[in-house]
Amino acid sequence: MSVTAISGSTNSSLCSGSANALNRSCLRTRKGQMMFGTEKGFLLHQCVRNVVFTGHQADVPGRCGMKRVEAGWLFKGGGGDQGSEAGLERSESANEDILIFFYQLDLATRVQYALNLEEYDIAKQLRNKLNEVEAEVIKQQETKRGLSSKSEAQDKGISLLRLRADLQNAIENENYAVAADIRDQMSKLEADSLAASIKAQAFEKAHFEFRLGQKVRHKKFGYRAVVCGMDPVCCETSLWMENAQVDQLTRGPDQPYYQVLVDVHEDPNLLVAYVPEENLLAPEEPDKARFDHPYTSFLFYGMDSAGDFIPVKQLREKYNRPRHEVPYDPQDDV
Template sequence: MQGVSVSSLAALASGGSCRAVSLFKDYLKLLNRSGINPMVDGSCFGRQCMLRLYSINTNRARRLDSRIGATWLFSGGGKKMDASIERSEATNEEIVVFFFQLDLETRIQYALNTEQFDVAQQLRNKLNEQEAKRGSSRSEAQDKALNLLRLRADLQKAIDNEKYVVAAKLRDEISKLEVESLAASAKALAYENAQYAYRLGEKVRHKIFGYRAVICGMDPICCESSSWMGIANVEKLSQGPNQPFYQVLVDVHDDPNLLVAYVAEENLSATEKPDLTRFDHPYVSFLFYGTDTTGDFIPIKQLREKFSRPRHEVPSMDTQDGNEDDNI
């Protein structure tokens, strides 16, 4: 994992997620309880980062949050949408937690290398807890299936021992879990079979607001809250919420206050030619390795695994020429 500067972390918290500061505070408490000194090299958090995060201008944060409520800006007789309606605190928080998980993995390996096995176990338990809370739909379906097997075994044991009251309670639990398991399996299948027009690390442009962005996550349908969908006018989209939605990092030169947005597929467009121009954002240093020959970003392995996306190989010039020849 690549290092993240203090200024990047300050931008991370001040760019639209007040929750990020709280997450950071809880994270530092964990490290203190674990006995690991967070004042280490650039690959991990430091106390200086914490001080910078806590010194965020709260008035500026309030101004940014107030922009979300301004769904429509009136200009003359018409209506003009504000890009802030697609700003997503949930997405920003998810990215911050993802970074914490990467840092936990680094610390676990460090603790193992230095034979701090108790500390490594504490950190591993915390990592498992985070993954369970924010795990993929696939792992959720697997967990519910395993729980069903366990409950059915307990039910049979209760019946054999003539503990019918216990058996009745277990039957109710099984019925409820079967419904949840079916829903989780359907969700996992939707994620597995989803077809996306864009890929992780690809540079795109917003069709309405015009800003440049890079894809850092995707969902087969809109997974935001109903209140967010109301603010973002999702029902006015031609395909509504039942289309892929993308987590995107917005170029700070295009909109320094938006930072992270959640955008419907129909509102994005790919660049016709390779985009080799500079793209700046505080998150790119830990979500991507760098850029490829076409200017798109190369996602780290953990990010590809999170969304079950294959590694993208840039076609060689010979392959491109061959394809052009075949189309002639």
């Protein structure tokens, strides 16, 4: 099943974009008629107001069987204008990361809903699927945060100790050909271990200038955006970094990168951008102007008194970020 659009229960909007990663998380059972991703029971009527059906295709089950529909953007695009410079920072992987996060939220809601209806078998199946998704997400987060690099460095350190012992035995036995081969292995392992340690330290010591939910403006392209994710260093592919000309940045790839939602009224062709810290600027005055994007309804509770968005608890937990409190202004009571 091709999943290119996801709609949410309760107050979420239909989210269009690439969600190919969700294909692997789809499950069907004849008895329960359950389909995860675009499954029966989604309240599509809440999303009709926010989408027009032109663009990518998705299977949406209805009461009369499977119906083929096409879900697209209300704001004249969503594909990203690859011809523009701003489109070079468009990130499909960041978009999928957000959609998978939404998928987790939806599964958790469905688990609770099934429990409330005392449908324990369905709740168990949903919980098992949620556990699978969460386990995979944790692996990805560990890789991004450098925890896997730290573990990798430790493993390589243990391997080096073993190779040193093997080297000593080879020398004592005058097996110099084997000793030379072991030295080559040790040299390569030491270089890999050093690189993994440096990466892990960079992740542990990362300092973010911007926070989740904060409204920002792109220094070069001028569009307004809101931060919805962050990485200590660039976690995109080498091809993406080449296309985005990361090597021409002052701080290169070894600086914080942010997933940002772009205001659709300023750039309707740019869905989610992955922007280096040096290209973002916080507004000098509180930005309380209207901000529209189809993902804000499930990533944030709403806007605070300073005009920034309040991230949902699960989003803060995902990035291990503290809750931001807006400084008290006595004039607010006037």
